[in-house]
Amino acid sequence: MKYKFVCLNCKKSIKPNPHISTCPQPRCKGAFEIVYTNINTESPQEILIPLLNISNLTNLGQGNTPVIRLNTLSNDLGIKNIYAKLEYMNPTGSFKDRGSAMMISALNEFGINEIVEDSSGNAGASISAYSAYLKMKSHIFVPEDAPKNKVSQIQLYGSIVHKIPGSRDNSAIAAIKYSKENSIPYSSHNLSPYFIEGTKFFGHEVINHFNDKQPDHILFPVGNGSLLIGSYKAYEERKKINPDIKIPKHHAIQTESIPPIIEIISNNNWAPKQAKQTLANGIAILNPPRKYQSADVIKKTNGQGIKVSDQSILDWQKELAKKDGIFAEITSAAIFSGLEKLIKQESILPGDDVLLPITGFGLKDPPRDLFN
Numbered sequence: 187m188k189y190k191f192v193c194l195n196c197k198k199s200i201k202p203n204p205h206i207s208t209c210p211q212p213r214c215k216g217a218f219e220i221v222y223t224n225i226n227t228e229s230p231q232e233i234l235i236p237l238l239n240i241s242n243l244t245n246l247g248q249g250n251t252p253v254i255r256l257n258t259l260s261n262d263l264g265i266k267n268i269y270a271k272l273e274y275m276n277p278t279g280s281f282k283d284r285g286s287a288m289m290i291s292a293l294n295e296f297g298i299n300e301i302v303e304d305s306s307g308n309a310g311a312s313i314s315a316y317s318a319y320l321k322m323k324s325h326i327f328v329p330e331d332a333p334k335n336k337v338s339q340i341q342l343y344g345s346i347v348h349k350i351p352g353s354r355d356n357s358a359i360a361a362i363k364y365s366k367e368n369s370i371p372y373s374s375h376n377l378s379p380y381f382i383e384g385t386k387f388f389g390h391e392v393i394n395h396f397n398d399k400q401p402d403h404i405l406f407p408v409g410n411g412s413l414l415i416g417s418y419k420a421y422e423e424r425k426k427i428n429p430d431i432k433i434p435k436h437h438a439i440q441t442e443s444i445p446p447i448i449e450i451i452s453n454n455n456w457a458p459k460q461a462k463q464t465l466a467n468g469i470a471i472l473n474p475p476r477k478y479q480s481a482d483v484i485k486k487t488n489g490q491g492i493k494v495s496d497q498s499i500l501d502w503q504k505e506l507a508k509k510d511g512i513f514a515e516i517t518s519a520a521i522f523s524g525l526e527k528l529i530k531q532e533s534i535l536p537g538d539d540v541l542l543p544i545t546g547f548g549l550k551d552p553p554r555d556l557f558n
C-alpha cells in the first residue's frame with residue numbers, strides 16, 4: 187500500500203522515512219501517523235498495511251490470540267459477559283509483538299540493518315526478538331532499575347543493552363544521542379507510526395471474532411496508548427466497508443500516580459513532576475508522545491479515563507488468578523480495577539458485554555512476594 191507520514195501536531199505530511207522519528211517542522215516535533223494514499227474506494231481492503239507485500243510481515247507466531255469468557259468474574263460482578271483476549275500468548279509474552287512485527291518488517295523493507303530503541307521492558311524484549319529473527323542489530327537503552335526479568339529477556343535475544351542511570355526519560359535522551367552520533371535510525375516504539383499499524387491487528391481480530399455482536403466496552407491499560415489507538419484504527423477501517431459496525435466504548439485505565447492522558451480528558455493540568463512511584467511500570471509513561479491521539483480515541487468512542495491505585499491492582503492480580511486462572515502482569519491487572527470502578531459508577535451495566543485484553547504475562551514482572 188502507498189502511504190505518507192502525517193504529523194499529528196501540525197498535520198503536515200512527508201514521504202515515509204525510517205530515519206525521521208518526529209516532525210521536522212521548526213518547533214513542532216510531533217509524532218507521525220500513517221495515512222494511506224491509494225485506497226480503492228470501489229472495493230476497499232479490509233486491512234491496510236504499510237508494507238510492499240504482506241508476505242514481508244515477519245511471523246514469529248504473533249496474533250490470533252484466544253478470546254475466553256471469564257465465567258466466575260462475570261457471575262461475581264453481575265455482568266452478562268466479561269471476555270478476556272489473551273494477548274500474553276504472543277511470542278514474547280506481550281501485545282507489543284504485534285507492533286514490533288510490523289515496525290521491524292517495514293524497516294527491513296527499507297534495508298535498515300541496525301536500530302536504536304529505548305524501553306523499560308516488554309517493547310524492548312519484543313523488538314529484540316524480531317530483530318534477531320531478521321538479523322538486524324539492535325541497541326536497547328534501558329533504565330538502570332528496569333525489571334531484571336525483562337532486561338534478561340532483552341539480552342537473551344542478543345540485543346546490545348545500554349543501562350542508563352536516572353529516570354526513564356534519561357534512557358530516551360541517551361538513545362537519541364547515540365542514534366545521531368552513529369547515524370543509526372532511532373526506532374522508538376512510542377514514536378514509530380509503523381508500531382500502531384501492527385497493533386491494529388488486535389482490533390481486526392476482535393471485529394472478526396465478535397462479528398455482528400461487538401462488545402459494548404473494551405478496557406485498555408494505557409501508557410503510550412498504542413493498543414488503544416490501533417484498536418480504534420481497525421474499527422475506523424472496517425466502518426468504511428461495513429458502516430453498521432458498532433464501535434465499542436474504548437476506556438483508558440492509568441494509575442493514580444501517573445495519569446497524563448486521563449487528566450487531558452478531564453481538562454486538568456498535569457505535569458510529569460507530579461508523578462509518583464507505581465508498580466505498574468508498563469504504563470508509567472510521564473509524557474506519552476501520543477497522549478492527545480489517545481485522549482481523542484476515548485472521547486470519540488464515548489469511553490472514559492479511570493485512575494486506579496497500586497493496592498487495588500495488586501488485589502485484582504491475585505483475584506483474577508484464583509477466580510479464572512489468569513496470571514496477568516501487574517500493568518495488565520490495572521484494567522480489572524478500572525472495570526470495578528466503571529461498574530460501580532454504572533457506566534458498565536449488567537446486560538453489557540465487556541472485553542479485556544490481558545496485555546502481558548504475570549512472570550514478566552512477578553509480584554515481589556511470589557517466591558517468598
Ligand SMILES: [Zn+2]
Nearest residue numbers: 193196209214
Ligand atoms: Zn508537525
